[in-house]
Amino acid sequence: MTERIFFDKADPTILHDEITLIDHAYTRPWAVLKSYQRDPGKYPIHSQEDCAATTANVLIGKELYYLSPDRELMPTRKDQPPPDLSYFKTHDR
Amino acid sequence: MRYRSGVVAFGSLAALCITLAESPAWDETRYPDLKGQWRPIGDPMRFDPSKAWGPGQQAPLTPEYQALFEANLKDQAAGGQGLAQTNTCISPGMPRVTNGYGQIEVVVTPRTTYFMVEHINDNRRIYTDGRDWPTELEPTYLGYSIGTWIDTDGDGRYDLLEVETRGFKGPRTYDASGIPLHEDNLTIVRERIYLDKSDPNIFHDEVAVIDHALTRPWIVTKSYHREPDRQPYWREVTCAETNNHVEIGKQNYMVSPDGHLTPTRKDQPPPDLRYFNRSRKPGP
Numbered sequence: 001m002t003e004r005i006f007f008d009k010a011d012p013t014i015l016h017d018e019i020t021l022i023d024h025a026y027t028r029p030w031a032v033l034k035s036y037q038r039d040p041g042k043y044p045i046h047s048q049e050d051c052a053a054t055t056a057n058v059l060i061g062k063e064l065y066y067l068s069p070d071r072e073l074m075p076t077r078k079d080q081p082p083p084d085l086s087y088f089k090t091h092d093r
Numbered sequence: 094m095r096y097r098s099g100v101v102a103f104g105s106l107a108a109l110c111i112t113l114a115e116s117p118a119w120d121e122t123r124y125p126d127l128k129g130q131w132r133p134i135g136d137p138m139r140f141d142p143s144k145a146w147g148p149g150q151q152a153p154l155t156p157e158y159q160a161l162f163e164a165n166l167k168d169q170a171a172g173g174q175g176l177a178q179t180n181t182c183i184s185p186g187m188p189r190v191t192n193g194y195g196q197i198e199v200v201v202t203p204r205t206t207y208f209m210v211e212h213i214n215d216n217r218r219i220y221t222d223g224r225d226w227p228t229e230l231e232p233t234y235l236g237y238s239i240g241t242w243i244d245t246d247g248d249g250r251y252d253l254l255e256v257e258t259r260g261f262k263g264p265r266t267y268d269a270s271g272i273p274l275h276e277d278n279l280t281i282v283r284e285r286i287y288l289d290k291s292d293p294n295i296f297h298d299e300v301a302v303i304d305h306a307l308t309r310p311w312i313v314t315k316s317y318h319r320e321p322d323r324q325p326y327w328r329e330v331t332c333a334e335t336n337n338h339v340e341i342g343k344q345n346y347m348v349s350p351d352g353h354l355t356p357t358r359k360d361q362p363p364p365d366l367r368y369f370n371r372s373r374k375p376g377p
Contacts, residue, residue, distance in 0.1 A: 043224050048233035050214050052182035052332070058339055061352025071342050074368040082369040087355040088362070 013038040119203045124242065124251050125288045127201060127296065130325035131317040133193030134295070140192060140267035141313045147270035158273055158306035165271035172358030174338075174345050175271035178264055181340050182332035184214040186234030186265040187258050188282050191300050193317055196327060199296075206240060206254060213332045219256050230260030232278060256284040267302075275306035294319040 001021050008014035015038070020031045056067040060083045066074045073083070135142025144150050147166060154162060165175035174180050185194075195212030204222035219240040230237050237260040242251035261278040274280050281303040289295035296319075301312045337348045341364040349355045354364070 043220075043222075043227070045231065046218055047231055048184070048214065048235060050184050050234065052213075053184075053234075058341065060339065060348055060354055067341065068368060071340070072365045072368060073341050075370075079370060082366045082371075083354045083364075085354060085363040085366075087349065087353055089356075089360060 008035075013040070121201075123249065124201050125296075126293065127199035127288075129198075129323060130320040130327070131193070131197040131199065131296065132320060134316040134318050137192045137194040138269050140189070140272065142192075142315060143313075146268075147272075150267070150270070150272060152267065152272045153308045153311055154272070154306055155308055158275070161273055162271060165273070169271065172356075172361075176264060176273050177266045177269050177271040179213065179269075180336070180338040180345065182213055182336050184234040185212075186215075186261065186263075187217075187236045187280070188300055188302050189265065189267055190215045190217060190235065191284070191298055191315055192268060193315065195330065196325075197317060198327075206242075211328060211330050213330075219254070221254075226259070232260055232262035234262060234265060236261045236280075236282065252287055254284075254286040256282075256286065258282040258284075273306060274302075275304050277305055280304045289316075294321075 001019065003020075004018040006016055008016060015036045017034045017036070018031065019034065020029050022029050058065045058067060058073065063080065063083065064076050065080075065083070066076050068074045075082075133142065136146075139146050139150060140152075141150050152162070161176065165177075169175040169177075179185050184190075185192075190208075190210055193210070195210040195215070198207075198209040198211075200207040200209065204220065206219045206221055208217040208219065210216060215235065217235055217238060219238040221240045221242055224239060226239065227237070236258040238256050238258040240254050240256040243253040243255060244251050245253050259281055261274075261280050263274060263276060263278045265274045265278075265280075266272055267274070283301045283303070285297075285299040287297055289297060296317050298315045298317070299312065300315060301310050303310050339346045339348055339354065344361065344364065345357050346361075346364070347355050347357055356363075
């Protein structure tokens with residue numbers, strides 16, 4: 001992946017990033033131009049995103065489950081089997 | 094049309110001039126050289142690196158929080174996580190991030206100094222642009238940090254960064270032993286950060302924690318050394334990629350190497366499977 005990052009010549013509040021991806025999954029290099037706008041606020045808010053604190057996805061082995069609002073395990077698709085509980089002494093709950 | 098272009102050009106030039114006028118003159122030589130990769134001196138698993146782990150830290154906890162801490166130690170001894178909940182990859186938050194458990198990079202810019210810790214969502218942003226505390230703060234694990242660079246000896250160079258951090262959410266602990274901060278999250282952390290006077294490859298962070306779970310401020314000095322390689326290797330750490338802890342209900346389980354849910358303590362009940370069609374066979 002190569003990038004050319006530069007300010008817009010006419011507007012210093014805009015930043016451009018020319019991204020070129022070279023990958024064996026592509027028939028040719030894939031070039032994309034992305035642009036970013038500077039927040040006009042003097043003291044912009046940088047919020048802290050903490051995915052782990054809010055995620056309800058649970059991966060057990062190769063199966064993805066979901067946590068209900070009461071934090072119990074739920075299937076993510078119809079007829080999804082529950083996780084194997086053979087490592088527990090009692091697994092008849 | 095030419096007239097309009099002139100207006101646009103004048104407008105752009107004016108905007109550029111305003112931007113330049115607002116930018117403080119940046120003179121890198123006025124700031125201490127904090128480039129490179131920093132690692133802690135001493136054990137990063139302890140809040141106070143000069144004292145032993147857990148009870149040996151002698152945290153000045155109130156009786157209520159001392160009891161919580163001791164119950165947490167019993168839970169950890171039984172296989173639980175106690176109060177130290179970073180097993181789920183949530184940010185350790187402040188002041189635990191000062192323990193220096195990851196590779197640290199310090200980036201000084203005119204308006205902000207960054208302490209970047211390659212671990213779990215723990216890059217700190219310290220505003221040094223003269224701002225005041227916002228009227229409303231969105232609580233975060235790392236809090237909101239305002240700092241001031243100070244030239245203590247009047248030689249024209251800044252040699253001390255004073256920082257105050259507020260605006261927290263929890264739960265947070267001081268280290269992996271689970272020493273807790275108060276659940277009201279009204280913690281204030283004050284720091285004095287400076288290079289060692291005799292060794293420019295060491296910096297110190299005097300951390301003072303004011304918290305309602307403490308009987309007095311807890312003050313600890315931490316030190317960090319600079320890796321000698323000026324182009325060091327920065328390891329990418331993605332906590333969720335390798336984490337085998339799973340929180341279901343109020344229980345912490347682990348996923349075994351063969352992908353099965355396993356208990357973390359003796360006689361731990363399995364998760365409640367009420368939401369599943371019980372006629373289905375368990376998954377792999």
